[in-house]
Amino acid sequence: MNSAKTNDFTWYNTYTHRVDVGQAMRDRPPVRSEKAFRRASLALICRRLWSGLRKVVVAYRQRLEYGAVGEVELFRWLKILLVAAILGLLLLKNVSFHVRRDASVLPPEGASGLVQTHTAAIVHAEWAEHGAASFSAALSAEEEAPRDFFAELPTDDPTTRQAKAYIRRFRKVARTEMQKFGIPASVKMAQALVESRAGSSRLARENNNHFGIKCFSKSCKKGHCSNFSDDHHKDFFRIYASAWESWRAHSLMLTQGRYRKLLAYGKDYRKWAKGLKDLGYATAPNYAQTLIQTIEQYELWRLDADK
Numbered sequence: 001m002n003s004a005k006t007n008d009f010t011w012y013n014t015y016t017h018r019v020d021v022g023q024a025m026r027d028r029p030p031v032r033s034e035k036a037f038r039r040a041s042l043a044l045i046c047r048r049l050w051s052g053l054r055k056v057v058v059a060y061r062q063r064l065e066y067g068a069v070g071e072v073e074l075f076r077w078l079k080i081l082l083v084a085a086i087l088g089l090l091l092l093k094n095v096s097f098h099v100r101r102d103a104s105v106l107p108p109e110g111a112s113g114l115v116q117t118h119t120a121a122i123v124h125a126e127w128a129e130h131g132a133a134s135f136s137a138a139l140s141a142e143e144e145a146p147r148d149f150f151a152e153l154p155t156d157d158p159t160t161r162q163a164k165a166y167i168r169r170f171r172k173v174a175r176t177e178m179q180k181f182g183i184p185a186s187v188k189m190a191q192a193l194v195e196s197r198a199g200s201s202r203l204a205r206e207n208n209n210h211f212g213i214k215c216f217s218k219s220c221k222k223g224h225c226s227n228f229s230d231d232h233h234k235d236f237f238r239i240y241a242s243a244w245e246s247w248r249a250h251s252l253m254l255t256q257g258r259y260r261k262l263l264a265y266g267k268d269y270r271k272w273a274k275g276l277k278d279l280g281y282a283t284a285p286n287y288a289q290t291l292i293q294t295i296e297q298y299e300l301w302r303l304d305a306d307k
Helices: 002-015 021-026 034-065 071-101 111-144 158-181 185-196 202-207 243-254 257-265 269-278 287-297 300-304
Strands: 225-227 236-238
Touching (some): 034 071, 185 243, 185 300, 243 257, 269 287, 269 300, 287 300
Antiparallel strands (some): 225 236
């Protein structure tokens, strides 16, 4: 009788016993199968719940016989115990699920080992519920997020960083102009990079002219253009109120006059580059090759993809 009572109190004290969680994690036994852990845990909890229920019934029977408690109060306490048992089973099911995900362990023999392992399992379950979920969510977000091919890399030199910053700044404008006018975004971006030196040229900074667009009018108003030495010291270049106006003026120029026939090339940036050189957009002998190399170096052809 004393031995059974001692075992019962040992079980009751598992919830109040202070345990060193770190030591429990270090002393945990080898990993065993999930099913074995589930069967062992469920059987152990059921046996102890049944044992506790019997003890409570016996105790209240004795008190009822001596008139210490009424029948109504007895049933009230039995209902409370039954609810507690159901909650315990639900808790066991929840913990077992998380423990299986985290490859938890089978409790060793003995009450002390059971308390330590049970505590370690709860720690694992908490991590599995919160830590693993957060990690999975972060991975999912990373997989769903589109890769930025124009993002700055630690290995990029200053020139590349400047070019990528310019691409990121105007890539939406380039795609919008492509959808509206049919000019490949890769070609427009390459021309802007070359003509404005990624936005750092004097013409781009002072005139907002990112495409080297000249002014051939002999009666233009003040503020319409300004003199810059290019092929000739008397060359005049357009002045724009914003960089966007320069991009739009470039689109209008390529869809009118002699450049209009280039639209037949679709998104073939190689034909566009050679056509611009042949039609006299620039006087540099290697202009077409420079555009092609710029497009391929920075993978600007990605801007031409339908999105």
